[in-house]
Amino acid sequence: MGKGEYLGEFEQIVLLALIKLGRNAYGMTIRREISKRTEREVSIGAVYTTLERMEKKGYVSSRIGDPTPERGGRAKKYFKVEALGERALNDSREALLKMGLILKPLVGTG
């Protein structure tokens, strides 16, 4: 895995939220899921910029839903994690875990 393929913290959080939400993953639900789980306020813009970036890399894909009246006639954009995204997520988490194992004895000796 190349250097550039590791995911940032927020990218990992967004991907995990997508996996958790499954077929119901769109802007509002993703934002709410992240806010609920991480207890930090996230803007819808931050979620969309991250999703757009990951879509360009092929980590996620999107499809447009039907317009609904409660959204003022606007359509939802649903997102799904792709195999490439799952792999990048696993690799990033694995790398962090490995770093954790290296750090463990250092913390003990301090």
Place this chain on the structure above:
Amino acid sequence: MKDQDFEIIAVRRKTGIFQIEVNSRFITYANDRFREIFGYPKAKLENMPIRELYLDEKVAREKVVVKYPTSSGPPSPSVQLMPARLEYYLCLFTPKKVREHILGDLVEEYTSTILPKFGPERAQRWYQWQVFTTVCSYLKSRLLKVITFGWLVYKAEVMFRRFMN
């Protein structure tokens, strides 16, 4: 499902967006979405006077077909409280391809969760904050692109000068 009749008061055209006033509330559309709903060809839409658009049957039909079926009732006061100016800023600073989805997500969360939970005053502040942070997110990513491009140009110039010397 029977549709309820609503009066369209005005149609406003601004840079890149259209706003239709229905029962004291402005509904904002990106130009592309507006064309999609009303079926105007691009060239015709851009040259059409607002008054003609306002009187057009397609716009009148949209008010009863797409927006508010009787079962869900008239636009609630909550929806009317959403500031149109903020929608305009959001449309101005966000890319076309996600504009409609971001607006839809904000409207849905505002009406379904935030307003019933926190009341109109806090809900308005929440909406303002969401628009502000969303605009900041997009401005930040644009700024980063400009800085990266500038840095690359600077590096290329330095290398070129070294090469020439």
